[in-house]
Amino acid sequence: MDPFLDFTQALHKTARSMAGPNTSDLMEKIVSLCKRRGFIFPSSEIYGGLNGFWDYGPLGAELKKNIRDRWWEDMVRRRDDIVGLESSIIMHPKVWEASGHVGGFTDPMVDCKTSKQRFRADQIFFSPVVIGGSTAGYVSVLESEWIAEELQEKAEALKRKKAIQGKLDPVQPRDFTEARPEEIPLVPSPATGEPGSLTPPRAFNMMFETWVGALRDESAIAYLRPETAQGMFADFKAVLDTGRVKIPFGIAQIGKSFRNEITPRNFTFRSREFEQMEMEYFISDQDDWQKWHRYWIDWCRDWLLSVGVPESSLSQYDHPKEKLAFYSKGTADIMFRFPFGVQELWGIAARGDYDLSQHAKFSGTPMTYFDEATKRRYVPHVIEPAVGVDRIALAILCSAYCEDQAPDEKGNLETRVVMKFHPRIAPIKVAVFPLLKNKPDLVAKAKETRDLLRPHMTVFYDEAGAIGRRYRRQDEAGTPFGVTIDFETLGEKGPELKDTVTLRDRDSMKQERIKMGDLAPLLLEKIR
Numbered sequence: 001m002d003p004f005l006d007f008t009q010a011l012h013k014t015a016r017s018m019a020g021p022n023t024s025d026l027m028e029k030i031v032s033l034c035k036r037r038g039f040i041f042p043s044s045e046i047y048g049g050l051n052g053f054w055d056y057g058p059l060g061a062e063l064k065k066n067i068r069d070r071w072w073e074d075m076v077r078r079r080d081d082i083v084g085l086e087s088s089i090i091m092h093p094k095v096w097e098a099s100g101h102v103g104g105f106t107d108p109m110v111d112c113k114t115s116k117q118r119f120r121a122d123q124i125f126f127s128p129v130v131i132g133g134s135t136a137g138y139v140s141v142l143e144s145e146w147i148a149e150e151l152q153e154k155a156e157a158l159k160r161k162k163a164i165q166g167k168l169d170p171v172q173p174r175d176f177t178e179a180r181p182e183e184i185p186l187v188p189s190p191a192t193g194e195p196g197s198l199t200p201p202r203a204f205n206m207m208f209e210t211w212v213g214a215l216r217d218e219s220a221i222a223y224l225r226p227e228t229a230q231g232m233f234a235d236f237k238a239v240l241d242t243g244r245v246k247i248p249f250g251i252a253q254i255g256k257s258f259r260n261e262i263t264p265r266n267f268t269f270r271s272r273e274f275e276q277m278e279m280e281y282f283i284s285d286q287d288d289w290q291k292w293h294r295y296w297i298d299w300c301r302d303w304l305l306s307v308g309v310p311e312s313s314l315s316q317y318d319h320p321k322e323k324l325a326f327y328s329k330g331t332a333d334i335m336f337r338f339p340f341g342v343q344e345l346w347g348i349a350a351r352g353d354y355d356l357s358q359h360a361k362f363s364g365t366p367m368t369y370f371d372e373a374t375k376r377r378y379v380p381h382v383i384e385p386a387v388g389v390d391r392i393a394l395a396i397l398c399s400a401y402c403e404d405q406a407p408d409e410k411g412n413l414e415t416r417v418v419m420k421f422h423p424r425i426a427p428i429k430v431a432v433f434p435l436l437k438n439k440p441d442l443v444a445k446a447k448e449t450r451d452l453l454r455p456h457m458t459v460f461y462d463e464a465g466a467i468g469r470r471y472r473r474q475d476e477a478g479t480p481f482g483v484t485i486d487f488e489t490l491g492e493k494g495p496e497l498k499d500t501v502t503l504r505d506r507d508s509m510k511q512e513r514i515k516m517g518d519l520a521p522l523l524l525e526k527i528r
């Protein structure tokens with residue numbers, strides 16, 4: 001697939017890849033708001049964009065920073081048992097041999113020889129079309145929430161097209177990795193709708209390679225990290241030797257990861273460059289890992305609620321035992337209902353002692369812990385909550401998007417787009433508006449208010465346009481509070497109202513008059 005994709009194409013593709021009646025509309029609206037208001041746009045857009053890479057604009061950068069800061073505060077600073085780490089993005093290549101990424105970090109890839117498009121085999125779903133007991137052909141679709149429904153529709157269309165009489169059996173969806181060799185030429189390509197052009201699946205390693213130093217030979221090959229987790233394992237001993245930690249304890253890190261995804265899609269959901277927030281929680285090999293696994297699942301869920309992700313959009317998926325990696329004791333994903341389907345948001349894995357043992361084996365450095373109390377030395381086990389900052393940002397953007405009705409300047413109801421971010425996570429906490437920009441006293445007072453609040457929170461000062469328009473712009477930015485400086489503030493409508501302002505609530509649009517001096521403490525209480 002052409003890695004270069006302009007934004008219009010990306011937008012169209014994003015919307016198209018989301019089947020279902022209203023959800024593609026919703027996703028299209030969210031993507032377009034993100035661009036219009038400066039949350040997210042395609043990387044290097046002036047050159048047509050680069051598929052799987054995204055830039056965060058002024059509001060997006062604030063949103064992401066708030067997510068990171070909140071997580072770091074809750075995960076590291078407010079706890080005694082977790083310390084932070086910032087390891088390098090490029091590590092010794094042996095790290096990735098030990099972790100299994102060089103040998104096994106692959107996705108099954110399929111090419112369409114006609115369209116030259118590339119797919120992940122486990123994202124193509126197909127079924128034989130069985131009419132009156134015989135197979136009349138095959139149908140295929142790309143992964144969505146409506147796989148069976150879409151395949152059934154296509155099967156009915158094939159029956160009509162071939163004018164075959166008889167009873168059509170319900171479709172039996174399988175993914176393309178499960179296709180038998182004789183079925184591969186019969187499955188239509190999702191790109192052309194015709195059979196015969198799909199190659200058998202083959203393993204594609206997703207690590208980005210580079211060279212370290214001046215020589216570009218095999219010995220200089222290194223990788224951009226595909227996860228931050230291995231930094232914590234490789235530095236386990238170094239952190240232990242600082243003497244600050246005792247089992248059970250965790251090492252947490254926020255940082256960029258890179259995966260050469262075969263099919264980046266659904267806006268930022270699956271990107272090639274993204275940011276992770278991961279924590280490795282080391283426990284005794286004799287401790288009850290299930291207790292800790294449950295503890296971290298609950299912690300992650302509560303944290304999501306604390307940043308405004310509604311409980312009703314969340315669910316839990318426990319990976320079936322037979323699909324777990326051989327070393328894994330259990331993995332649970334917290335799932336989020338995105339407009340394009342229910343998808344993984346946060347993975348919480350019980351990884352046993354696999355990673356530390358592998359690094360001990362490959363590096364020759366023992367990765368053990370000595371328990372002073374029991375005088376026992378052992379390799380700790382680990383529970384790992386791993387999440388993408390971009391994926392949380394997308395979940396928060398999707399949760400926040402609302403449309404309601406609000407009166408325009410003439411009192412007629414119009415559709416209002418409002419991003420109902422939790423005040424704790426909102427990019428801008430408060431906007432300050434002078435009622436009119438051509439009244440120097442109003443402007444001066446508004447700037448005084450801005451400066452009063454600025455040391456405590458992100459403030460946006462706006463004097464351009466009618467006040468109603470300014471409110472709407474901040475509604476789209478998701479700013480929870482608006483402060484208007486009017487003639488009452490100047491004392492022109494009575495001395496008792498001097499130095500009072502109106503405080504507007506984004507969600508209810510209600511306004512209350514309060515004293516300027518009360519603003520900072522009142523808002524601080526609401527945003528913390």
Ligand code: GAP
Pocket residue numbers: 226227228229259261268269270271272273274276278344345346347384386387388389390391
């Ligand atoms: N250390 C374990 C690990 O990396 P993962 O399930 O591959 O596990 C953890 O990734 C989280 O990182 C995912 O739950 C998701 O939130 C995020 N993530 C993974 N791949 C991503 C991608 N291509 N784009 C955006 N976020 C991604």
